[in-house]
Amino acid sequence: MRPPGAEDTMDIHVSDSATRRDKLESAILAAATRLFAECGFAGTSIATVAERAGISKQNLLYYFPTKNSLYQRVLDDVLDDWLERMAHLADARGEPAEVLRAYVAAKLRFSREQPWASRVYAMEVIGGAKFYGEQIRARVVPLLRRDIEVFERWMLEGRIARVDATHLLFALWAMTQSYADFAAQMSLVLDKPELGGGDFDDAERLIGDLVVRALASTG
Template identity: 40%
Template sequence: MSRIREKNQELIIQVACQLFAEQGYAATKVADIAKAADVPKPNIYYYFKAKDNLYRAVLESVTQPLLEASRPVEELDDPAEALSEYIKTKLRISRDHPYASKAFANEVMTGAKYLPDDIADKLHSQSQMIIAKFESWIERGAMARVSPQHLMFTIWAATQTYADFSWQICKVMDKEQLDEQDFANAAEFLTHLVINGCKLEQPE
């Protein structure tokens, strides 16, 4: 793929992320995306063929990092270290992909009607892996007997809220937008909360 083509696709996806996040899939028109990206409408069809394909690219721009984010849980044996890294990675996704995260959240909240089956299956497999790993830590006595499902939901909610409800968070914190230190503070606090709730020792 040429660098020019790649840059054009990245621009279109970036603009589409914001419009899909703000308006939803059904209300967002290809013409609106072309206008906001300042590119001819035929260019979008040239690169993506159909609106469905562009929406998939938007969802993949956040679901792919989300799928990779659980690698510490999958690969590390120390629950404190794994959970700490997982929380940090999930917060980085909220920081780096805010509009794509909102578009994905909107899709899930409206029943995942347009979420491709293969992406849904990968996300489901990931959640089953995370739950199984939590259960293994509990069974070997490395972690308190907490609900694996609710622990996972809590981490999802606590990290993704910094993207999905950024307006409310910035309003409460009296800021135009969150900075690096805000995300570092969030990671430290959430890690402390989860580590203590699971009765683990803080990783060094």
Template identity: 40%
Template sequence: MTSIRERNKELILRAASEVFADKGFAASKTSDIAAKAGLPKPNVYYYFKSKENLYREVLESIIEPLLAASAPFNQAGRPGEVLEAYIRSKIRISRELPFASKVFASEIMHGAPHLSSEQTEQLNAQAKHNIACIRRWIDQGLMAEVDPHHLLFSIWAATQTYADFDWQISTVTGKASLSDEDYEAAARTIIRLVIKGCEIDISAASPSERIGHA
């Protein structure tokens, strides 16, 4: 059973994600965060001590899922399987953590001033590992000679746009929010572009594995 402390912290963290995403770190006020959370302002300081600590907690809430999304690269698997799982995980993050994703994007665009050296190291190390995996598949003749760095950057851009540019997507599609079918269509489209563009042979995959590439 969730304790009152855990519930309040979650409310504040969720509200902070929205406020920071909307106004940025400097312009955000703890009073606005408290109001959105429906809690007294002192509660913000009681649980998080400062606005800076709260902002770092929001960043942490997105960094952990981003690192976890790369899990398919950390085990043996065919390129098609790994890239599909990775893309689906990234789409899921954009759908479930859109505000934290925007905060992270803003942080990166400003040179990551609030990321700790450990967090930066973790993110860079995982990216380099993923790139090394792609390079190995290329060397083994399992996919086309594409630039591994730019392939990864392209996947990031394609998947994170569903969180970071949600206003534009809503305007173009005419939908206030995307449905399950929309996110599935997005995932399938990106997967198809990557698999076809990288000339990955999925003929050896099982029927269930081929669904995303049909």
């Protein structure tokens, strides 16, 4: 029979242990995301990720037995976040202009808050999506089709002008993701260390205006 309070003590220890594991895993993933973004899959090693995370290689391998499993988890997390922010169109219930501005804002927030994650995904795609192509087909394509259906419904209802919805989405992705993937180029042109909040605010207004005006129904 356990003494009074023993179960509470065990629960606290288990909770503390889980918290430590979560923090360590988060540190590993943050380090891996940045290194994969900077160096690509081939240029990143488990040893360099462990060093960046401040742990031993053996400790890292306890969480992620191979570089492939670590890369897979990084891309899974990136895509989870990216797709969640893309849900504005799939769940569209408001006016097209409001929904589109919210979509642009969400995509730019991702670029601002998760620039390294965006660059990891970009690196994978630029390399031909050899590792992650099937997951992109399975998860991105269905959402893309749902978004296209929203645009096509708006067109049929006369709420927006008729356009190629697929290429419209490609353009939206390019305009918003470039603020992460090409932030270094933009900073050089603007002669500043990095993009600031004002730059993202300006981009949100401009991109939103461009899209809304381009899609304005002519009746």
